[in-house]
Amino acid sequence: MERIIERSLLFDFYGELLTPHQQKIYSEAVFNDMSLSELSEEEGISRQGIHDLIKRCDKQLEGYEDKLKLIERFKKIRKDADNIESLLDSCSGLDKENASKIREKLKDIIDCL
Amino acid sequence: MERIIERSLLFDFYGELLTPHQQKIYSEAVFNDMSLSELSEEEGISRQGIHDLIKRCDKQLEGYEDKLKLIERFKKIRKDADNIESLLDSCSGLDKENASKIREKLKDIIDCL
Known part of the structure; x- marks a missing residue:
């Protein structure tokens, strides 16, 4: 597998x-x-x-x-993007509109890989 | 040039x-x-x-x-990362510690390209 x-x-x-x-x-x-x-x-x-x-x-x-080393770099970027998502999740008072825009951009980055 | x-x-x-x-x-x-x-x-x-x-x-x-198309993708990711940085600047309710961690991860993403 x-x-x-x-x-x-x-x-x-x-x-x-x-x-x-x-x-x-x-x-x-x-x-x-x-x-x-x-x-x-x-x-x-x-x-x-x-x-x-x-x-x-x-x-x-x-x-x-x-x-x-594109695969190695892809995995690293993917992990960093996931970390940013988790950090956003743990921000309690974050305004929703900007947070959702940031998540969108993160998705764009991952889609680009 | x-x-x-x-x-x-x-x-x-x-x-x-x-x-x-x-x-x-x-x-x-x-x-x-x-x-x-x-x-x-x-x-x-x-x-x-x-x-x-x-x-x-x-x-x-x-x-x-x-x-x-790595260069094309690099430019796109770079732009998305820059956009995220600007969004962070205008985000209310984001505590300094998390904001700085997010910026660090964004820098890691750019360094990886």
């Missing part, structure tokens, strides 16, 4: 840097849980070919994360 | 995806404003070779931005 989440995140952040062909096969494997045999049949490539392609994608995507 | 800022941003966000050799020459050209002749002499490559290498780097870096 851990591995599926990790691969989904890698694909979400860096999938655009794969070729359309790689994107298709990798996302079928990761998001639709398609087996090597099913993908082999669908794509007309050997099971070994599919296996190698997926491994190469893993390596490429992990390489991007090693260099750009 | 506009172009220098654009190239600096591209390099800041995606420079890690260039080879060390590309990084060296591109950053000398962009940040140290070194001329083709100076770089040509320093690197022992023709002026044309340096020119082509820099053009290739531009294209590669712009290609990453077209796909990942």
Whole structure:
């Protein structure tokens, strides 16, 4: 399960840097849980070919994360945004209108990640 | 000037995806404003070779931005964070301790970009 989440995140952040062909096969494997045999049949490539392609994608995507660290930064920003939300919650006399605007902007930040 | 800022941003966000050799020459050209002749002499490559290498780097870096849009997203998040700061300024009922904690977290978010 851990591995599926990790691969989904890698694909979400860096999938655009794969070729359309790689994107298709990798996302079928990761998001639709398609087996090597099913993908082999669908794509007309050997099971070994599919296996190698997926491994190469893993390596490429992990390489991007090693260099750009977007997922690591995303998690950090997400945590900071959550902390700001909690701090707002603990402010008793805060005016509602501004607090709700701040929450909106925080949501925008998270949506942008 | 506009172009220098654009190239600096591209390099800041995606420079890690260039080879060390590309990084060296591109950053000398962009940040140290070194001329083709100076770089040509320093690197022992023709002026044309340096020119082509820099053009290739531009294209590669712009290609990453077209796909990942990190600079566009950075600007948006930065603006949202600035908006939150202004909202905090005009917020009544926010105690100083929490306000300062929120500002700290906002700074962490910006530093993470």
